[in-house]
Amino acid sequence: MKSKTTLFALLAGLFLLAAFTLPEINSSVPEEGEFEIPENINAIFEKSCFGCHNSESDYQKAKDKMMIDKLGDLKKSKLVAKLNKIGKEVSEGEMPPEKFVAKYPDRVPTDAERQALVDWAKNAIKTLTKK
Amino acid sequence: MAKKILLGLVAVLLLMQLVPANRPPVKQDNPADLLANNSVPEAVAQILRGACYDCHSNETRYPWYAYVAPVKWLVADHVEEGREHLNFSDWQAMDIGDQLEALDELAEEVEEGEMPLQGYPLVHPEARLSEEQRQLLIDWAGQFADQLLE
Numbered sequence: 001m002k003s004k005t006t007l008f009a010l011l012a013g014l015f016l017l018a019a020f021t022l023p024e025i026n027s028s029v030p031e032e033g034e035f036e037i038p039e040n041i042n043a044i045f046e047k048s049c050f051g052c053h054n055s056e057s058d059y060q061k062a063k064d065k066m067m068i069d070k071l072g073d074l075k076k077s078k079l080v081a082k083l084n085k086i087g088k089e090v091s092e093g094e095m096p097p098e099k100f101v102a103k104y105p106d107r108v109p110t111d112a113e114r115q116a117l118v119d120w121a122k123n124a125i126k127t128l129t130k131k
Numbered sequence: 132m133a134k135k136i137l138l139g140l141v142a143v144l145l146l147m148q149l150v151p152a153n154r155p156p157v158k159q160d161n162p163a164d165l166l167a168n169n170s171v172p173e174a175v176a177q178i179l180r181g182a183c184y185d186c187h188s189n190e191t192r193y194p195w196y197a198y199v200a201p202v203k204w205l206v207a208d209h210v211e212e213g214r215e216h217l218n219f220s221d222w223q224a225m226d227i228g229d230q231l232e233a234l235d236e237l238a239e240e241v242e243e244g245e246m247p248l249q250g251y252p253l254v255h256p257e258a259r260l261s262e263e264q265r266q267l268l269i270d271w272a273g274q275f276a277d278q279l280l281e
Contacts, residue, residue: 077276081235084228125228129280 035072035079035128041120048096048109080128087121090114147200152207154197155214158189165222175271178264179219181257182247186213189220194254209248231276238272241265 037045045053045068052062054069066082074082089095091114101108109117161167166176185191186209197206217233225233240246242265252258260268 075277077231077273077280078235080228080280081231081276084232085235087228088232122228129227 035124037068037071038120041117044109044113044117047107048113051100051107052096076128080125083121083125083128087118087125090121091118144200150200150204152197152200152203153211154193154203154207155191155210156189157191157193158220161189161220163221163223164188165219168223169275171275172271174264174267178260178268182252182255182260184219185251185255186210186248187217187219189214189218209251213248227279230279234272234276234279238269241268241272 049068051057052059053066055063055067057063057067066085071079071082086095090109093114096108165171166179171179191210193206196202217236222230237246241260247255247258247260252260
């Protein structure tokens with residue numbers, strides 16, 4: 001008898017737990033309009049930038065400036081600021097840095113890839129700042 | 132001997148004065164100016180004018196030594212580079228991305244003590260910012276950036 005009650009309580013507990021945690025799981029699915037980097041763009045970042053600008057990187061100076069995989073955590077005004085900077089640094093050829101270019105020539109973005117990054121950043125800013 | 136060296140030095144100093152500095156021109160009427168077009172708290176406006184506007188606007192207040200070589204070249208260079216980087220006199224003509232980037236950069240530079248430029252506060256007492264003034268400027272930059280998106 002006692003074990004039946006315990007079992008029942010346990011089931012009820014599990015049910016409640018599920019009821020409370022499920023919506024949370026749902027809400028972690030990106031909402032419409034939330035910031036997401038498209039796969040083709042992310043592939044370029046991965047090749048040319050993540051070595052320094054990723055939360056896993058151990059280049060603190062670059063991480064302090066920007067972690068590309070954490071851009072979505074920034075408030076909107078800051079996100080736009082960083083996207084603007086990405087567009088500028090990439091189009092002016094400032095990033096990736098010279099030393100990196102010399103050391104890893106195969107990880108330097110091609111002209112087409114640079115253009116893709118710049119266009120993407122520009123469009124993302126447009127979408128984010130639309131009133 | 133010492134007299135000759137001194138004389139030579141004076142001659143060089145005098146000759147230096149003949150080389151122009153190309154100071155970026157001053158313009159007082161700037162219809163696209165940041166402070167003229169936005170309601171910026173007075174305390175913040177005062178900091179911007181006192182500590183930033185000499186290099187980051189068209190309203191540079193050139194001191195007397197901006198007319199004396201060799202310092203005049205240094206001053207001219209700083210003002211030119213400062214305006215190139217960010218010119219508050221052109222604020223309204225900047226696109227929103229550049230404005231938000233400038234505000235982010237502003238906060239970062241002030242936080243890290245990179246701005247105002249080293250040496251400038253030595254000769255400009257109003258640019259010696261207290262910790263409170265720095266924080267005020269940083270907080271304003273963040274709030275103003277959010278406001279621009281509203």
